[in-house]
Amino acid sequence: MDEERKIMAGAVSYYEGVRDGRPWADQVEVIGPGAADAIMSGMRGWAVSASPELAEELVARGARVLRHAHVMSCDLEKVEPTEVEAPEGFRFVPCDRTPEQVLPAILAAYPPGHPDRPTDDDERIGKELAPLLEGRLIGPVLPCSLLVVDSGDTVVAGVVVNDFQGVPWISHAFRHPAETPPGTGALTLRAVQVRAARSGLAALGLAVTHANPAKRIYERLGFVVTETSMTVVV
Structure with missing residues (x-):
């Protein structure tokens, strides 16, 4: 941009x-x-x-509404530094897997019709994932990012945090609904918050669509709305 x-x-x-x-x-x-x-x-x-x-x-x-979204921020000074473990049978790993390894879980987490699906084109999602994970799309991937893998080392969930113009920004928070137990997404985000706080970051930001029920999870984890915007197609 x-x-x-x-x-x-x-x-x-x-x-x-x-x-x-x-x-x-x-x-x-x-x-x-x-x-x-x-x-x-x-x-x-x-x-x-x-x-x-x-x-x-x-x-x-x-004009036609494309997205009605909220920007949310979490003050990491208020995050309890308690260690967080992955669900039994799963492991937290660094965000160092290939786009091809990460993409299936993202597509499962955001099927067509999901309010936060970035586009209706699976191929475009795949093409944009590579530069995102390589730090070329919105900024470098930060070390606090985490992926979740199962016993077969398959990526099933994750939270990707990028440095977006100096702001630690959650660009992807996802979990495969059929391959992970409920609560895995919130647990992973909690683990990322702890890692981010320990690394000295002051806050985490994200954007969530107004109709996405995940907004309630973010609020429970300490995120508050700082801005609301709408995107329309003229």
Whole structure:
């Protein structure tokens, strides 16, 4: 994503990127009158991420909701440093497996129709996973990241944390629902929190779709909503 904010029609500023193959105006801010008019006339076919108020105005004018999400953050100073063990029969391992080894569990965790599935294209998910795990997509993978493997050394769950512009960011939190006991995802995230706190990190961030019930798990583990945004297709 371009690191300089763009300005359009003196009405909005934004970061320009690409999302799901579309041009993307991210973190849109209103800087003048006529913001909705400017977006509807100048960004046809774009994905636009903005405040819920602006996004709902765009929807009223014909835009389609792509995602309604919350940014959440956990203060790691409040995390109890108690050691966390993987479920019986499973092991925590570093996030050093190949994309091909990790992908099946991610696809099982986020089947078509899941509110946090990144795209409807399995092939695209696979192509984006390699640069993510190699630290080329949003930033380096941090050592606090963990994968869960079963007795056959197959990856069945994990939490991937990247350095996103200086913010420790959970880019993937997943578990294979058929191959792991309930609670494995929350346990893995708890273990990552402990590792992150011990490494000196101050906080962990993530984004979760409004309709995803996992939001309740994050809240139970100390994450709080710091920002809400909506992404629409104009």
